[in-house]
Amino acid sequence: MGYSGFKVIKEGLFGQKGWRPVWRNPEPKSEYDAIIIGGGGHGLSTAYYLAKNHGMTNIAVLEKGDLGSGNIGRNTTIVRANYFLPGNSEFYSHSLKLWEGMEQDLNYNTMMSQRGIINLFHSDGQRDAFVRRGNAMVNQGDDAILLDREGVRNLVPYLDFENTRFPIYGGLYHPRGGSARHDAVAWGYARGADQRGVDLIQQCEVTGIDITAGKVTGVQTTRGVIKTKKVAIVTAGRSGQVAAMAGMRLPIESHVLQAFVTEGLKPVIDHVISFGMGHFYISQSDKGGLVFGGDLDFYASYAQRGNLPMKEHVMEAGMTLMPMIGKAKVLRSWGGIMDMTPDGSPIIDKTPTDGLFLDCGWCYGGFKAVPASGWALAHLMATGESHETAAGFRLDRFRDGVGLMDEEGTGAQHNLH
Amino acid sequence: MRITCPLCGERDRREFYYVGDAVALRRPSPDAGEAAWDDYIHNRDNPAGDTQDLWQHEAGCGAWVVVDRNTVTHAVNNVTLAAKVTR
Amino acid sequence: MRLPNTPEATVNFTFDGVPMQAVPGETLASALLANGVKHVARSFKYHRPRGIMTAGSEEPNALVTIGRGANIDPNVRATVQEVYEGLDAYSQNAWPSLRFDMMAVNDLISPFLGAGFYYKTFMWPKAFWEKLYEPVIRRAAGLGGLSAKHNETLYEKAFGFCDVLVIGGGPAGLMAALTAGQAGADVILAHEDSALGGQLLSEREMIEGAPARDWIAATVAALEAMPNVRIMTRTTVTGAYDQGTFAALERVGHHLPRRDDLPLECFWRIVAKRAILCAGALERPIAFPNNDRPGIILASGVRAYVNRWGVAPGQAVAVFGNNDDAHRTAVDLLAAGVRVAAVIDSRHGAQAQGDYQLIAGGQVTATKGRHGLTGVTVSTETEDIQISCDCLAISGGWNPSLHLTCHMNGRPRWDETLAAFVPTPDAVPGLVTAGACNGTFDTSGCLTEAAEMAATIAKDLGFVVKKKPIIPAADTSPYQIVPLWLVEGRGRKWLDFQNDVHVKDVALAAQENFVSVEHMKRYTTQGMAPDQGKSSNVSALAVLADVTGRSIPETGTTTYRPPFVPVAIAAMGAGAQGSGFAPERFTTSHAASLGRNAPMIEAGLWYRPSYFPQSGETTWQQSCDREVEYVRNVVGVCDVSTLGKIDVQGPDAAVFLDFVYTNTFSTLKLGRTRYGLMLREDGHVMDDGTTARLGDDHYVMTTTTAAAGQVMRHLEYVRQVLRPGLDVQVASVTEQWAQFAVAGPRSRELLSGVTSADISNEAWPFMGCGAVDVLGIPGRLFRISFSGELAYEIAVPARYGDSLFRLLTAQAEAMGGGAYGMEALNVLRIEKGFITHAEIDGRVTAFDLGMDAMVSRKKDCIGQTMAGRPGLHGPERRQMVGVCAITGDVKLSAGAHLFEQAAESVRVNSQGHVTSVCYSPTLDGEIGLAFLQNGRARIGETLRFVDHLRGIDTLCEVCAPVMFDPKGERVRG
Incomplete structure (x- = not known):
């Protein structure tokens, strides 16, 4: 069923009776051409592009809970292409292009809003690092503008330019960056995949991966055994547990990242703004809530809830940067589990097991990657070759040190990225 | 989270620095080979449950401690001075 | 309306500018009801008139704004806010006024604005989303507004x-x-x-x-x-x-x-x-048609207003419930002298507990009164009864x-x-x-x-409880409830009053297969408003269970996340506004630098002088150039106390240092200093600095300012975790010593005046170190140089730092030199190709820096093994080189990328990047340090230098990183 303003009006006139389920609830078949473990953003977009780009429709997404109940539903919805290292640049650039056409492609309003991202810097050294980044973005074909202090003031006059501990020197402005409605992304891809015949199977936990003679033959699930020759593990937050079913140990440590939202407020913050002297970034949702976040809680955790010291740190950073938000009241905070890798960049790769694929290690950057990750993994699964935009996301780069993508420059300590 | 430093007593999490899995107690020899070093530096069991990790009481006595902890419940079961751990 | 025998209303306040009086201590909600104000807010989505629904912090409707200017405090619960003299409260989310709100048009078109409607439209034409649809939605959304002014409240x-x-x-x-x-x-x-x-x-x-x-x-x-x-x-x-x-x-x-x-x-x-x-x-409401009108209040709230505050929320109060609290409410109202219009108890066979009309087995199926309740329709199995009332108390049970x-x-x-x-x-x-x-x-x-x-x-907990606690005799009435979640009838039955979610929205979500609680919640926004669904989640769950034919436990549970009530960012972030976000560290020369009008810049937590302006100078560049010339030609003084200083002592100090540094320190002679390179265990460069041997078992390590904390933590890590058997102690002495660089051809001459030690080139050669007296004070002298000139660093206990800095600076000035700041320091080190954390940015290896030879293969050290990985060296790596401008009138810029001359400036062609640049007055040209693919083999090449962001597209020449005095003769003079 196509969605449109006309249809909304028609259904409004006739009591909304015509809306049909956004996806079916199929029973799992005994065999599929491919199985995607994990019905989050990446898993759903992989299914969508497998069906759309590669014509693979006899496939299933197995989700242990509800579709979209992982990090796709618990992030701060930022979309950007402001990476600077080769390997990352081309991938996120591709992703942003897919975001820009997502609504029309999916016929679902994911509310992608290119309100512009401003990364602030507070010293000459930070400025130089951001200029390097910005130039890399332009080299890649994306947009970046260097703002001086007055340039920042013109865009966001409500920052504290006078009294703050770390004065604002300027900012790197990425106008095409922005935010989107996170749940809608999951639902839009789910609907698109379902319409193309993909079976989205909820409440179906994978409990084992069947491997014979180095080849995948199927998966064990709480709803029975399902045969297949291709399995993708797309379970960020739980990648290690699922990979262990195939005897793998991953370069991943799981950490909690918190996010916060305030009560609805009239429009006051029009951009996405990030602070350079402490982890803090903020935007305002279409509903009016200020959505913001900070750094990891820093210790390995699967708790999906955050600690108090980091909450306070984030609020403190907010107060030193933009004390006008002081009277906004936080109404909810939550934590997502991040797959942290040793260089802060993700993994989309084959594994030593034939037919087993891995899409993990998204650290805290998984949301913006949803379209391109699905696109690249679908390509890898269908063709056996890495997609050109994701060729750098090799699993073995840590072992040989070739093509590490350490954007933070903090080295192989998982929680520092 | 609160951690009981063996030297200072129970303290708030914010006094501690976290580095990661206590695998660091078992540093391979230089000739242990590529796989051993890859495991040491990069690969992690990353359990959802009981784990051992390394923290420093940085804003306190400076002691590095091994914390026996649960990654799901955040229960802290034991804290030992890293220097005293038999390895 | 106030009941008889309540205290006098003596406190003056205003609501929407109208002066009113309140009883001391009462809440704004109580005072508004006492003053006959029922309509106090507009709802979030449909801008429906709303009143006061509760008497506590769970209030979903009565949100108001308090204060003006920077003190604007939006979304304050009138049921929590106590009235004080001069309180200035006003309604929000309504324009032009609370009573006539233009946005109430949303309510008229609400059939088109059902759950999730926005996911299905606003997609065409594409450009209209950001330009038209979204701005309109954003303006309509939100409740109160912020002032956009800096917080002024403590x-x-x-x-x-x-x-x-x-x-x-x-x-x-x-x-x-x-x-x-x-x-x-x-x-x-x-x-x-x-x-x-x-x-x-x-x-x-x-x-x-x-x-x-x-x-x-x-x-x-x-x-x-x-x-x-x-x-x-x-x-x-x-x-x-x-x-x-x-x-x-x-x-x-x-x-x-x-x-x-x-x-x-x-x-x-x-x-x-x-x-x-x-x-x-918390008492919960019941979903019946148009259950959101001002005047419809939870029964517990009605009792609070009547019994606690002495306020009658209406003149004729009807009560609707499914449990005995309905009757308790009626009895209390009668006792207070308020007329009870009727009690409607959905339970058949309910008994009246007082002198009021009881409609047992009845349900409220309609209400009327747009800005305030005027009546309800009660339906029983046999008839519809119209009841006039201006307040309806509802009790759906307790959560x-x-x-x-x-x-x-x-x-x-x-x-x-x-x-x-x-x-x-x-x-x-x-x-x-x-x-x-x-x-x-x-x-x-x-x-x-x-x-x-x-x-x-x-x-x-180990306390002795002497006797069994005495429990006073109190009410033992049992709680008897027959669940009633939903009353059928025409009109919307509101669940989440704050986000304007009604029963049909939940049903629509289920119809579209959003049948799990999480999906329903996210699709309809049920429970996601400021009250976190306190009064609506359970009811919504019950409705979802009903429409999907499941029991409530089968349907799921609801969860709550912190905070229990909304918390102001300013409260949780208290103390950070302005300079409070991070500690400030000051060197001992801070006051003297300020006295010389030096602009102080942040260096981590420290403040350091950028430059020392002199009269007649109008730009920082002029000051910087002059200060560089001091050092190159005369003598300059610079506070370097911010560098980390770590004392390493013990019989195994040398073994320890051999393990943390790539090069060897056990062979360092007493009284000598050596440059050291430190790797992370993953093989990349962590930090560099000099370490001096002051005794057989005593070294002093210096770190960069940026990495001082990281290195200290690392040393403790190595000592306690990796090498607990070593007998060595480390202690940060950064704060204990004030240290000054005295650099320039005449530095020895200057220092001869402050120490009696023999510091001749023979007695105190390059890289020599040791204890000296500094005008009678025990100090330390290191002959090390970050400028490439004959130079020393002199250290005294911190309490003497201020006077020593003033003395050294005055002496230098007398000789024709003077103090120099960070800008000059940076130029001096770039001219010499010395690295800082602009170069060692965490991705750089010893190989990249041309320091591979410093990684000793004779011993194990941190990072040695992983530095041997194939990816960490070789011609594919970007290696450090110098660059200099070819055209005289073009400025170089850090952050630029390097390309082959004829290459297009796109990612795949980028061969390097520039980390540091300066104008070198010594060389009279723009120079810089850069990392270039296979750079060391490309000295002399001309490359395209592109900084898109600054509009620079020029040519530069690749040169060796050491651009001044490449043989290093000056430091040894």
């Missing part, structure tokens, strides 16, 4: 510690605090309301045969008399965290006229060995306030008898629940349960 933070934290000061909380306090435990009793007593304050119950208020007063007096009990009123516990840590928000100044010396709020971190949750319960038990991922359990969720035991370690929040709804049961729990906890 907020504070504090820590608290106790044996037992009692959360909530109703009957259970008071009893728990009393029992634990009497046992000798340190108790904090945190209570949200301004007065202790909880729901008892709103009831006409008796305890020990006397009004409950008497028991409350006696108990509070007993608690106040105990030095081990701390009572915190107006304090809401907002979150439960690990190991007994709780967050709490104390409203310190909200109930008083604004005072500059009093914080508005204080955010508490309370660490408790044990906690007892006595948070009570235990178990929110905190969910904060650590606990899920509540469904209790069929109570038709409510109750807490799961041990959901938060160390926290027990007692009273109504535990599903025990009668006062006697609350008191008994709380006393027993508190006694058990006190015993567990």
